[in-house]
Amino acid sequence: MNATRAEEERLLELLYLCPTAILKIDGSGRILMLNAAGARIMMPAATNATIENLYDFFQNAAPELRRIGQDFPERSGRVCDEYRVLVGGTSDRIARSYVFSITLHKIDDDTLIAVIADVTSTVMREDVVRANEKRLQAVFDGVRNYGIATFDLNGIVTSWNHAAEEMDGYPSSEVIGGSGAILLPATSDDASGAPSVFERAQREGSCVFENWRIRKDGTRYWANSAISVMPDRDGEGFLGYSMITRNVSDRKLSYDRLHRLAETDPLTGALNRRAFFEAALRSEEPYRERGVPAAVLMLDVDHFKSVNDRFGHDAGDAVLRSLVTASCKEIRSIDSFARYGGEEFILLLPGSDVAGATRVAERIRANVAAMEVEVVGTDVHVTVSIGVAALAEAHADIASTITAADGAMYAAKRHGRNRVVAAA
């Protein structure tokens, strides 16, 4: 008998400690047996501090449960499976709601087993996740004028929203799965190891940049983009990157116009001295660090005073404008052609040595000599004297290079004008 007693105790213990509610009810719903978990999870949601009848317990929240249980046509079997019921809390201490998951199994006409779990926190988690997903999807799909793309760690595009389709003209089917490189600025053309926007985003969490984006139809727009890293679940690594892009072409145009005004000589359209020195000083570092040369041309119009005296200042201005046009035919986009003062111009050729710069100077000289500037019925002809110097051991900074080019220009004047002289 003692062994039976001990066995019963162990069975009781198992049922007391089982974390899921297990109930035995009769056909009317009266609770015949109930384990501890049943009392634990149902009592806080019980009215009158009692749980005598399962169908009564759920009368307000799920009146259909009684019918489901009592109308079950089979003699035995699964009546309902994880049937979710929302129960409003009625306790005077905490007014809250519970979600119960109910499974009913019919043994015979007057016996059913119910398994009940409190899934409130699971449901709340699911709701939060679902709500977040819906909100994000609404933002992702609904925003206009904000193109959103995501990338995996290899830079492959993983999503592409509707606004991005409209802005770039590429349907998502043509972008997703491909390299995102065409959307991003070229990292660097001198292979100096400038960090990519992804690397900058990884280092700083996010990175804002502007670049030209080419649409599918070949037109382009100026894009302002912000790339952020997407942290993984535990926040220790990265899942990939997200990028939000706006078309800021309007701003770019007005910015460019202001920028041009601030950098340009109003009379001739050449750069002004400030813009020239900014560019010139930038060329010192590549020379110092990697020996990349840079050359300076100093140009001065020969006998410019006599042009002004003979034909008037308007004619002089026209000559200067024509000289800029003629010179600019020979220069690249990275070169800087500026009005240095009066009838004196200066040209910076990054990456050029004296020999290369001398060839450019010679072409400019020839262009100018061939100019026919039409002023008040006559054609005015002018020539220029050009001095050439490059960053070198003798003049290792821009200031002394300009001085050397200036000296060479005066040498050209002394040697009869309309010629090019290179500094020693």
Next chain:
Amino acid sequence: MGQTKSAIAFDDQNAFEWLDKADDATLDEVHFGVVAMGADGNVVAYNAIESALSGLSPARVIGRNFFNDVAPCANNYMVAQRYLDEISLDETLPYIFTLRMAPRRVRLRLLKSEGGSRRYLLVDTLR
């Protein structure tokens, strides 16, 4: 046996002091369930009535955490949480206890005092 008078009434105002002095044999003379727990919630005394109601012997229960490992039916904010939240406690509330798998209507009396080394749960079954 006949109707012996309980050593102390369920509602006795001085129950806490009386219980603190009572040894196990004295607790067994009480006519309602008595569970005594230490500050950590582990069972230190489990009287005869409580043992008969639950079907668990004191030897199986003593040393275990009562609300987690013996009687999870009260491991919610209505009962167990009160002991955690409140410094001193003397409250009686109606509850359903699962005693030998049957839902039984009971009155619970929750007792805890500031500085007391033991806390008590008294269980009185109702008809």
